[in-house]
Amino acid sequence: MVIPSLLGQPTERNEKQHNIFAYVSVEDTRETTNPRKKKQPKPKPKPLHGRICKCNLTESRLAGGVTLAEMKVPQVITISPSGKYFGIRKHHKLLIWKVPDVESERMVMRKITMHHTKKMTVLAFHPTQRIVAAGDVTGRILIWRRFGDKTFAISDGLVDGNLMSSEEERPGVRDNDDADSCTTWHWHPSQVNVLNFSSDGAYLYSGGQEGVLVVWQLDTGKKKFLPRIGSPLLYFTYSPDPSLSSMSCADNQIHLLKMPSMEILKSISGIKLPCSVPEGYEALCRGIAFDQSAGLVALHTGNYCIQFYSLLDDRGISEVQVCERNHQPGDDVTVVVTLVALSQDGSMMSTAELKIAEEGIGGLVCLKFWASGSQNKEFSLSTVIYEPHRDAGISTVAFHPTRRLAVSSSYGGDFKVWICHDEFQQKDPMLQNSGWSCHAVGSYKKKAMTAAAFSADGSVLAVAAETLITLWDPDENVLVAVIGETLTPIMSLSFVGKSEYLVATSRGSKPQLSVWSMSKLSASWSYMLQIEAVATAVDASSFAVLALLPESPKCKELNGTVFQGRDGVILLFNATDPVPVASWSVRKAKGGFLAFLQVNPSSIQEYISDGKPPQTLLAYLNADHEYVLFDPYGEETHELSVIHREDLLASEESGQYGYASIYGELPEFQLKKNQATWTPSAPSEKPWETIFNGSSHNLPPLTKLCSAFLESLLEKRTAVVSD
Amino acid sequence: MAEELQPKTTLGKSFPVKPKLKPKARTLSQTPESKYWSSFKTQQIQNLISSINSISFSQIPPHLFAAAHSASLTLFSSQTLSQHSVISSFKDVVSCSSFRSDGALLAASDLSGLIQVFDVKTRTPLRRLRSHSRPVHFVQYPFLDKLHVVSGGDDGIVKYWDVSSENVVLDLFGHKDYVRCGDCSPVNAEMFVTGSYDHTVKLWDVRVENSKSVMEVNHGKPIEDVMFLPSGGLAATAGGNSVKIWDLIGGGKLLYSMESHNKTVTSVCLGRFGNESGEEAMQYRILSVALDGYMKVFDYVNMKVTHSMRFPAPLMSVAFSPDGMTRVIGTSNGSIFAGRKKRENVESGLVNFWSLGRVEEPQKRLLRPTYFRYFQRGQIEKPSESDFLVVRPKKLKLGEHDKLLKKFRHKEALVCVLSGKNPENVVAVMEELVARRKLLKCVSNLDNEELGLLLSFLQKHSTIPRYSGLLMGLMKKVLEMRAEDIKASDILKSHIRNLKRSVEEEIRIQQSLQEIQGIISPLLRIAGRK
Secondary structure (H helix, E strand, C coil): CECHHHHCCHHHHHHCCCCCEEEEEEECCCCCCCHHHHCCCCCCCCCCCEEEEEEECCCCEEEEEEEEEEECCCCCCEECCCCCEEEEEECCEEEEEECCCCCCCCCCCCEEEEECCCCEEEEEECCCCCEEEEEECCCEEEEEECCCCCCCCCCCCCCCCHHHCCHHHCCCCCCCCCCCEEEEEECCCCCEEEEEECCCCCEEEEEECCCCEEEEECCCCCEEEECCCCCCEEEEEECCCCCEEEEEECCCEEEEEECCCCEEEEEEECCCCCCCCCCCCHHHCECEEEECCCCEEEEECCCCEEEEEECCCCEEEEEEECCCCCCCCCCCCCEEEEEEEECCCCCEEEEEEEECCECCECCEEEEEEEEECCCCCCEEEEEEEECEEEECCEEEEEECCCCCEEEEEECCCCEEEEEECHHHHCCCCCCCCCCEEEEEEECCCCCCEEEEEECCCCCCEEEEECCEEEEEECCCCEEEEEEECCCCCEEEEEECCCCCEEEEEECCCCCEEEEEECCCCEEEEEECCEEEEEEECCCCCEEEEEEECCCCHHHHHHHHHHHCCCCEEEEEEECCEEEEEEEEEECCCCCCEEEEEECCHHHHHHHCCCCCCCCEEEEEECCCCCEEEECCCCCCCCECCCCCHHHHHHHHHHHCHHHHHHHCCCCHHHHHHHHHCCCCCCCCCCHHHHHCCCCCCCCCCHHHHHHHHHHHHHHHCCCCCEC | CCCCCCCCCCCCCCCCCCCCCCCCCCCCCCCHHHHHHHCCEEEEECCCCCCEEEEEECCCCCCCEEEEECCEEEEECCCCCCEEEEECCCCCCEEEEEECCCCCEEEEEECCCEEEEEECCCCCEEEEEECCCCCEEEEECCCCCCCEEEEEECCCCEEEEECCCCEEEEEECCCCCCEEEEEECCCCCCEEEEEECCCEEEEEECCCCCCCCCEEEECCCCEEEEEECCCCCEEEEEECCEEEEEECCCCCEEEEEECCCCCCEEEEEEEEECCCCCCCCCEEEEEEEECCCEEEEEECCCCEEEEEEECCCCEEEEEECCCCCEEEEEECCCCEEEEECCCHHHHHHHHHHHHHHCCCCCCCCCCCCCCCHHHHCCCCCCCCCCCCCCCCCCCCCCCHHHHHHHCCCHHHHHHHHHHCCCHHHHHHHHHHHHHCCCHHHHHHHCCHHHHHHHHHHHHHHCCCHHHHHHHHHHHHHHHHHCHHHHHHCHHHHHHHHHHHHHHHHHHHHHHHHHHHHHHHHHHHHHHHHC
16 A cells, blocks of 8 residues: 555645545455445456555545556555555566545546566665666566656656657667666576665665675676675665665564665564475474573574574574585575574584485585583583494484583484593593594484483483483493384484473384383383474473374364364373473474473563462474464463563663764664564564553452453464364 | 773674694693603713613713613713723623712622623723622612622622622522522612512511511512602512502502503613702602613603603613703613703803803994984884884784685685695685685686696695595585596596596505504404493
8 A cells, every 4th residue: 555645746736635545456355245346347367466556535525437457366455665656577568557636535646557578576666766667576576767758758857858859769668668768787697676876865685585785886786795694685774864774584583784885784583484304305394492591492493503592581692604615595405404403501502404415426425512601601622522423314313411521313323322521531621622523323223213212310321223222321331121012113202301201103004102211111101292392391290292183074164163274182191191282383384393391481471470489381483483482281272472572672782882983873764664674473462461551449349351362372273273 | 001092892703714723632732741851862872782681871061871781881981972992801791880979989790690890081990899698680789888789699699799899798588599689778778679580579677677678569570670750769670561569668558559550561660850950859760771672761750651761772771860951771782872951050150150240231332324223213112111102003914816716806815825836725725615605616717727736735635635525515615516628638538547547546555554444443342342
């Protein structure tokens, strides 16, 4: 929707009060119900859903009968900064209208059309001159100068004497398009997503799939680049302050740019979106880890980084470059970070990366250990191990709960226990270099080792050898026991807190969730469930699983009615009891993750209304990296999603002192904008928080409030149905 | 402040192609201690006859040292390590020598059982002490005692002599076998230890009436050398291939047994580590030498071998000068390895001393427009502390191949590194090309000359274990893809011939390695069973 008169000169509006008109692009869904619509697009095979309408805002109704254009899918209307023109792109064409000087309902709008041979993706108007630029799917940028000389000339006072330019003197202009000249710039190798003129009209900013911001000097066509942004650009805006602008990227990040030099002043990152994994390697990638005590999630991103994201605070903490490679967003993925594991205290991290071979040569598996210096999660590389299990892929890396010990298991049939050397050499000043080295190797009948886990006290190491579970003494490297077996290879193993139970899941044709008792060395109970993720709390005897609903047609029927399109269930079990304690149904469960987070009571106390904060929260992260936190044990489900937002903004402003002290205060506008487009994951409002605001004598009686409060909670729980 | 002005972001960073990391040695190649011990500049003194049975230092600067070999005793200057004089008035092989605490006299024993006392300056025998019936292997002046001498012989008797009268003051019985070594207490003139082939070390005190040993400890092997540690409360014994530390005050308790030598330890002595003026206090170490040719430095505080040096002959004796500047090791084949530390501190002190005298500074030359520096005045001014320093972002150094890779000129990049010298870079670029799915394309685009470069590189490096994983696969592909071109060119054919040769050689190596593995694996299996 655009409202031209808002952008127009304010003097006009002072003269007399006239109606404000808006032009809206709508999707027409009334096709079948509205008889008036029916008669128009009858002969066409595809109904035209998108329409451009004019709307009288003062009287809040559609201007009758004025449909400016119709197209198959609704398009975004772009308006020129001066508010005189607006346009849309329609396949290979640009449609541009001129906004009449004096608006009325039945005004006939003048329209011109620009033709091109490729599908247009974006268009932009020059702020002062009659120049329009458009980008297409092949990466070309077309610039039409002095468009509409003929059509708009009569009413436009700006037109000067050069109107008589003949047909031959219009270089690059197709057919009978109404423009003086058309220039094509081709630098972008792929689709142009971002096109924007600078506020003074001297430059044109463009960007696209390849993650490079290009600044074109409009008169000469000279260009400057801001390369290696790392992900496709989506939007670009400039602020009233000409030295500042911002752009947003496909990896959920916003960058503030200092304009003439194109320096990145600050980046605000949301949770990174899942990145693509090449065919056939999906099973290898389990690239997510949780730091339960700090409430962090570590997930790998497209540009070979590990992002640490605080689920409690809903903000990015840091990024660690795992693999020093230049990342091009468009390239096919040949290097993948397949695994990330965090130690229980969060001070150590291990990552595994895989370089995919080209026709059988040059493949490489690489295991890296990282150590963080302090609390801020800035990890530094400690040890690199090339090909830890020859050329076999790594299935799991797990850390010992207390000591500096880790285990990596591989599909090649062995597992290795790694030990960090500063464990016993810390005192000796002469041996400065600490590092991880192999402490022990184990294998069981040459079977692929598919999962591994340490028990809560670290005395037992469980390694899954396909369908069996082998138990080892990690110090002596002695096989203690073998228990089994499951129907299909085990995908994950985890000990349930400090209890004696071990949860194993397997996928495939006969999926299974099985719980094994360590004292009896036998299966305790099991379900035939397709398990996507298992979460165990450190010191509780319960665990949660994320199960996919089966996809048989009968179940689908059931799905439609009961689960309303939700494809997964979170089940909370007590390890001793096969009957689930609680269950919730969720969407986008395939590829989702679960984790228990320990909550520091002081940090969230003020946000909980009933005064008793939960000890642990369950975090559910779905396939699109949207997440929700809730108290699994609470009577009613609290959704604690975005907690520290206000605090965070304050801290950001304080972070800009260095800039502000030199260039003055930043415009407030910019920050607001960032806030609005921030994370898609956060439910936006918490009505129950506001209900109790105000002094007590102003509040309605508690009986009334209570129902309102509970109702608000019920409304909130759109994604959650308790059993 | 300077850092705050810089954007803290990883964006916009570009990474050059880097070779894989090499494994680092787990221990530092040079600890400060091993640096210290190897800083002795070793010099070989040859042309001595037979093995060097004993070396002893004079306590008085300039610290002469006497090396006993064959039937003569050679005195060396510890400053220049040159021969000072030879005492050859012996009838039999000289076994041991000892300087008196003032450095004026020297007692020496030989295998005939005679002990002679010489004037160091004139080299004339002043006294002859004859009482031992069998060869004498140990003679020593007690600590700060100018009148007496302790000796021990193969007759198993330890004798305490009054030198001036040539009389035996005390005969100390108790050893049941040859007495081969001993040491006098560094804190007490009346106490000493002797070690014997009957596996025992006995502590004697001449003040005790009944001439019995005060204490005895059993080493378990014939004792080759015994030594008091500086406190006088600890003693170190060498016998068999172990050196043992004993607590004498604590009743002869075994503190530690150092067993890192492979053959019999023949001699031990006390070494000093650290300079006197430095922050680190001086520490004492036990230097031990053995027939396996190793000298080991043992830290008896941490009970750890801190340094080990190998010499090309069985070692018989070791001594360390009292000033800590010279270390002398005698071998069984008549050569001496004498190491001397450079005297840095003193010389620099001297320079400082002289420079203090010069008050006036060298005059600054006036800058004139004819000087180059005239035009650079003020440009190299250092920032003062209150200045805000805006640090220029560090420029990333890109190699030629990095630049080409950035421009997606893959083949040129490959050729560029191939013509360079660094195989690591070549492999790194190849790996990057694999990641870009361009390596095989590059190979197919190489012309003959460039193909020759690639083949010679592959021939040289494809058998190196670090690269072989990638290079052997690549080699096969290259041969498959470019077979026609190789057949057509003689130069390329010769490359292939070389390659064949190196492959054959590698196969031979692998076979012999497998043989060795076959030998070792049963041993390992047996060792693992225990």
